Amino acid sequence: MTAPLATAPAGGAGAADPATDSAAPASPWALALSRLRRQKAAMTGLAIIVFFVLAALLAPVLTAISGKGPDDLDKKAVNTYLGGLPRGSLGGISPQHWLGVEPLLGRDIFARLLYGAQISLLVAFSSALLITLIGTLLGVTAGYFGGRTDAVISRFMDVMMSFPSLIFMIALLSVARDVNRLLLLIGVLSLFGWPYIARVIRGQTLSLRHREYVEAARACGTSSGRILLTEILPNLTGTIIVYVTLAIPGLIGAEAALTYLGVGIRPPTPSWGQMIADSVLYYKVDPMFFVLPSACLFLVVLAFTLLGDALRDALDPKGSRT
Amino acid sequence: MIGYLLRRLLAMAVTLLVICALTFAIFYLLPSDPAAQFCGKDCSAERIELVRQQLGLNDPLVVQFGRYVVGIFAGQTLGSGPYAVRCDFPCFGYSFQSAQPVWDLMMDRLPTSASLAVGAAVLWLLLGVSAGVLAALRRGTWVDRTVMVTTIGLSALPVYFIAMILLYLVVTVTGLLPYPRYIAFGEDPGGWLANLIMPWTTLAVMYAALYARMTRNSVIETLAEPYVRTARAKGLPERRVVGKHGLRPALTPVATMLGMDLGGLLAGALITESLFSLPGVGKLFADSLNKADQPVIMGITLLASFFIVSSNLVVDLVYAWIDPRARLA
Secondary structure, three states, rough: OOOHHHHOOOOOOOOOOOOOOOOOOOOOHHHHHHHOOOOHHHHHHHHHHHHHHHHHOOOOHHHHHHOOOOOOOOOHHHHHHHHHHHHHOOOOOOOOOOEEOOOOOOOEEHHHHHHHHHHHHHHHHHHHHHHHHHHHHHHHHHHHHOOOHHHHHHHHHHHOOOOOOHHHHHHHEEEHHOOHHHHHHHHHHHHHHHHHHHHHHHHHHHEEEEEEEEHHHHHOOHHHHHHHHHHHHHHHHHHHHHHHHHHHHHHHHHHHHHHHHHOOOOOOOHHHHHHHHHHHHHOOOEEEEEEEHHHHHHHHHHHHHHHEEEEEHHHHOOOOOO | OOOHHHHHHHHHHHHHHHHHHHHHHHHHOOOOOHHHHHHOOOOOOHHHHHHHHHHHOOHHHHHHHHHHHHHHHHHHEEEEEHEEEOOOOOOEEEEOOOEHHHHHHHHHHHHHHHHHHHHHHHHHHHHHHHHHHHHHHHHOOOOHHHHHHHHHHHHOHHHHHHHHHHHHHHHOOOOOOOOOOOOOOOHHOOOOHHHHHHHHHHHHHHHHHHHHHHHHHHHHHHHOOHHHHHHHHHHHHHHHHHHHHHHHHHHHHHHHHHHHHHHHHHOHHHHHHOOOOOOHHHHHHHHHHHHOOHHHHHHHHOOOHHHHHHHHHHHHHHHHHHHHHHHOO
């Protein structure tokens, strides 16, 4: 990345380095935070994320102000004689419809984008949470206990990772037709997402478990559970945060792709993948219809990637050495 | 080496069998009846029951699974009497909707997907690797920064957007190319090329960004190795240091990634093929989804797993061949 990497201190994984250049003692977290603040890219990413999270949360308020709900049909905004194309230029942008309307039905794009952001972020955040829980639990268990436990878990991870995940997710989603799509989508995304983070966590745990302070705790007779919670886990927090942030753009993209292919969120629930799928028919005559949801997808994915990269530089100096 | 190979092949067979079993279980445990599908919309309960018996759907799951696996190698006859259909080796099931064995359907489509995947790979390797090497050699300069910023931006672009903006600009606005349709290479090489340029570009843009970033990191890491310093200290010209000592080891991870990506793409670039209406395996998959043609969905899932698992194996073998350090894995 563009960040100045030379400033990254060695052994950042929790080993409390006193600040090298300032006199005041600072915790590793404070150091990481200050490093992060200096990076414009990270702050841009964060700003975009905050913007979209707020937009999603405030969707009901914002649509009340704009006066158009996500499912309100507006036949007056489309020209029925021209195959239902939006009236006016740029996909029908007007004082009534701030970002134009969908062709044919005349639903308000601004409102649908806002509610689509809710779905997109809800799915991504929930599956990221599940992935973190499962991945950390299995990764730490495999790395800390080693031996047969490790062999079984690692083999399982290998099998999971050799699945053609997108195709398998689609197959899974396509046969289960009458279940709650949102929950199923989150479940399926998590099912195939956890091995990647588990592998990293396992590697880190392997190197942590022979550190002196862990040996010391063990020598004192501390139970395994306590060692994991108080000695190992706190040192993994940085890695976990980094990998979750970097997993989110993939999850957002996957949700959109699955929905685009017709196995994700079902209409009439608005979602970005759905909008893009609808817009394919109209790309020639109404380019704004595909540009807007694509742009949202682009911005959110970009924002998480920027933030994730910067977090890796700040929290996990080893991972960013190159 | 032979022992290693045998072990890996065995592991591969086991993995594929596990995937096969899981796929099978998902399709046959979940509530959707292949017999009803085979029979059509207005079919009496009796008739469905008859079909169920003929297709052997009342047998225990394990028996059905065994029949499926044996059928892959030995072929099988589905149904009996006048409705019986024969499905020869390699039998991945029979699509009643299109009245064809799944294998034939997939093989019809494979050349398209292969053309798409290989052509795109050539393009993204050229673009991605050269950009990555350039950025690494000019590290910290504006060249490096430009490459990095561009690749971050490009890798965040949704594939739909790339495809549709290409179609919009190239086909609708300027009319430089016609809307792509697949022409076999043997039929008309020029037409093949012209029709695949846009799909290739779409895929290549996405992957090139990833490859550029990876190549850059790998080259920077390799150039920091002690043996590169030694080569420089010996007084070798920089061109030789980079070309001979730097790039070769730096590009092995790229080869690994290429193998995996190609393995994934051979079974169809789902979204790209759908967007450009290319009749590849991915399009077949998407169409079968819409028609709920389960034997085909299952066959493609297995084909894709096969490609991914075997490309992993090929990558590891090639890796062991290129890099003696990895031979004792």
